[in-house]
Amino acid sequence: MTNLDHGKFSRATTMFHSLLALTVFVLFFTGYAIAFNTELWWLVELMGGNEGVLSIHRAAGFSLIALTGFWVPYMLLRSSSRSNFRSVLPSPDDARAFLQDVKFALGWADERHPSARQFAGFKADEVPLLSYVGKGVIWIFTVELILLMISGLLIWRKTWLIDFYNSQSVAMAFVAFHGLLGIIMLMGVMFHTFEHGFHPAFYPVEMKAFLPKDMTPNFHGDPDEYETTGIERLRRKPSWRWATNVVAVLVVVGVVSVMMASLEYGGYPVPDTLAFGEGSVLRTIGINAGIFVLLLGLVLSMYGNVLRARYVSRRDQRATGAATDGGEPSETKRSSSEPRSDGGEVSGANRSTSDPRSDGGEVSETNRSAADHGSTDPNDD
Amino acid sequence: MSQGVMSTGEGMRIFPDVEACIDCGGCVVACKRTWDREIQNQRIDITTMAEGVAGPQGENADKTGRLEAGENPGETSLPMQCYHCENAPCVSVCPTNALQKEDDGFVAVHEDLCVGCQYCLSGCPFGAPQFPDSDDGSAQIFGTGGIMDKCTGCRERQEVQKGPACAEECATDAILVGGAGEIADELEQRGSQPFFNDEAMEVIFGAEDAQLFQTDQQEQ
Numbered sequence: 305m306t307n308l309d310h311g312k313f314s315r316a317t318t319m320f321h322s323l324l325a326l327t328v329f330v331l332f333f334t335g336y337a338i339a340f341n342t343e344l345w346w347l348v349e350l351m352g353g354n355e356g357v358l359s360i361h362r363a364a365g366f367s368l369i370a371l372t373g374f375w376v377p378y379m380l381l382r383s384s385s386r387s388n389f390r391s392v393l394p395s396p397d398d399a400r401a402f403l404q405d406v407k408f409a410l411g412w413a414d415e416r417h418p419s420a421r422q423f424a425g426f427k428a429d430e431v432p433l434l435s436y437v438g439k440g441v442i443w444i445f446t447v448e449l450i451l452l453m454i455s456g457l458l459i460w461r462k463t464w465l466i467d468f469y470n471s472q473s474v475a476m477a478f479v480a481f482h483g484l485l486g487i488i489m490l491m492g493v494m495f496h497t498f499e500h501g502f503h504p505a506f507y508p509v510e511m512k513a514f515l516p517k518d519m520t521p522n523f524h525g526d527p528d529e530y531e532t533t534g535i536e537r538l539r540r541k542p543s544w545r546w547a548t549n550v551v552a553v554l555v556v557v558g559v560v561s562v563m564m565a566s567l568e569y570g571g572y573p574v575p576d577t578l579a580f581g582e583g584s585v586l587r588t589i590g591i592n593a594g595i596f597v598l599l600l601g602l603v604l605s606m607y608g609n610v611l612r613a614r615y616v617s618r619r620d621q622r623a624t625g626a627a628t629d630g631g632e633p634s635e636t637k638r639s640s641s642e643p644r645s646d647g648g649e650v651s652g653a654n655r656s657t658s659d660p661r662s663d664g665g666e667v668s669e670t671n672r673s674a675a676d677h678g679s680t681d682p683n684d685d
Numbered sequence: 686m687s688q689g690v691m692s693t694g695e696g697m698r699i700f701p702d703v704e705a706c707i708d709c710g711g712c713v714v715a716c717k718r719t720w721d722r723e724i725q726n727q728r729i730d731i732t733t734m735a736e737g738v739a740g741p742q743g744e745n746a747d748k749t750g751r752l753e754a755g756e757n758p759g760e761t762s763l764p765m766q767c768y769h770c771e772n773a774p775c776v777s778v779c780p781t782n783a784l785q786k787e788d789d790g791f792v793a794v795h796e797d798l799c800v801g802c803q804y805c806l807s808g809c810p811f812g813a814p815q816f817p818d819s820d821d822g823s824a825q826i827f828g829t830g831g832i833m834d835k836c837t838g839c840r841e842r843q844e845v846q847k848g849p850a851c852a853e854e855c856a857t858d859a860i861l862v863g864g865a866g867e868i869a870d871e872l873e874q875r876g877s878q879p880f881f882n883d884e885a886m887e888v889i890f891g892a893e894d895a896q897l898f899q900t901d902q903q904e905q
Contacts, residue, residue, distance in 0.1 A: 338781065338800060338802060341780050341781040354783075354797070357800055358800040358827065358829045359827040359829055362827045460828050462803045462806055463806070466807065470742060472807050472809075472810070475807035476778070476807045476808060479778075479807065
């Protein structure tokens with residue numbers, strides 16, 4: 305048993321995660337199409353031209369606010385949700401784990417902190433499911449989204465803002481802040497997509513984000529069979545290496561290009577002057593690479609939901625089959641048609657060599673050697 | 686042709702002589718009549734500042750010291766319209782290139798590119814951008830502002846050597862039209878000072894031409 309087998313989100317959280325992703329992606333696509341009109345002319349055309357792009361952006365913005373307005377009270381009012389909320393609060397152990405990981409990266413420590421080694425041979429009850437990295441992603445996104453919502457609302461009707469402050473500069477300042485935060489968040493979302501979609505254990509999607517934990521089997525078979533973590537059973541898909549390399553290059557090019565292109569304005573990270581539409585090869589590459597990774601993230605998000613639907617459908621079919629038999633399905637029957645979390649089936653004969661993964665991926669024997677050679681922590685990969 | 690219109694077409698500038706403006710509204714009427722603008726669309730507006738009189742809010746809310754001291758500082762009326770700036774801030778901030786500085790010097794709105802984001806409204810220091818459709822349909826619901834509209838400099842009139850309607854109609858020749866040098870000379874001849882500070886003058890005329898006005902000031 306490893307943390308790979310653990311469910312991660314509640315049923316409501318998986319829904320919120322998908323809806324949040326959808327609204328944020330729409331906000332990114334429309335917002336960037338407006339802000340980088342020159343570089344993303346093709347995206348504007350795909351969305352039906354300039355007319356309506358801003359309306360879609362603002363409609364998505366209000367959807368995000370409505371979604372958050374529902375989600376926050378939901379999290380705070382339900383007792384079970386409150387415990388989930390407590391589990392994402394930073395702890396002293398997170399600080400220690402962060403410091404040790406920094407030391408490890410600098411060669412001053414022999415190993416990473418156990419809290420950051422979910423996949424490195426530890427069993428689920430030995431390390432926290434949520435490391436400081438996961439908590440950091442949650443809190444960074446939370447703060448960014450709140451600030452984007454506030455600044456977005458403030459620049460929504462600029463005439464009100466100008467009248468209130470009796471200054472046009474304030475409107476421009478909030479516009480610059482909103483755009484700058486959008487750039488920073490774009491980099492974060494690119495990293496998030498890469499981190500969870502291209503992790504060797506989860507590629508191409510981390511199903512834990514889409515399959516509620518009450519539907520995620522903790523064990524794929526007899527739990528007593530697993531005396532080890534099971535990490536050695538994980539093998540990568542043949543396409544993982546080149547797909548990861550391609551997306552990694554896009555993420556790096558996207559992040560670096562956007563940051564470097566910002567230097568052109570002067571006064572980095574806050575530009576001296578707000579100037580759009582001047583065009584830049586570097587910025588064109590960076591923004592388009594970023595948008596491509598976002599698009600990939602949206603596709604993967606939809607694919608995750610398709611896998612979830614397939615899994616649920618297969619599980620329902622199995623339950624119906626047992627009922628028509630008039631009793632419980634036999635152990636033989638169960639083991640020969642164990643559902644995978646993507647809805648696929650794994651034959652009994654295959655189970656010893658191809659353990660089902662939560663994303664349904666099945667991997668070649670050659671990749672097993674990676675685990676055998678001690679490279680059991682995919683984060684070190 | 687009005688005394689204020691010295692040359693038209695390529696390279697022209699529009700600039701106010703605030704000491705001549707009497708807030709009669711003639712330019713506003715001429716613009717509306719010429720271009721048949723709807724009631725809520727004012728491509729030119731006249732702002733009158735009563736010096737020493739407290740404003741309703743903001744920084745000017747309690748600055749009545751001069752009046753309390755018995756002084757009579759007077760008032761200044763400023764025709765607020767698009768001056769077709771050399772370094773137009775609206776062009777810089779427009780994310781969709783809907784605002785473009787044309788080769789002949791006019792700052793033109795390309796309506797098919799405008800998304801109604803109102804960045805130009807925030808960027809323009811002279812209050813030129815107008816959003817006459819901001820109360821209509823989806824623009825009102827989403828607050829997009831609709832398509833931006835502003836002074837065109839009466840480009841069509843200028844192409845046939847006529848001055849802008851506002852300048853031609855102005856009874857006191859308070860709206861000057863011509864090259865930067867012509868405007869600077871005219872102001873000097875009248876003994877008038879440019880209303881704007883150095884930074885605004887560089888926005889309107891560019892750093893080089895703005896010096897024409899600075900030289901005049903220094904000489905005086």
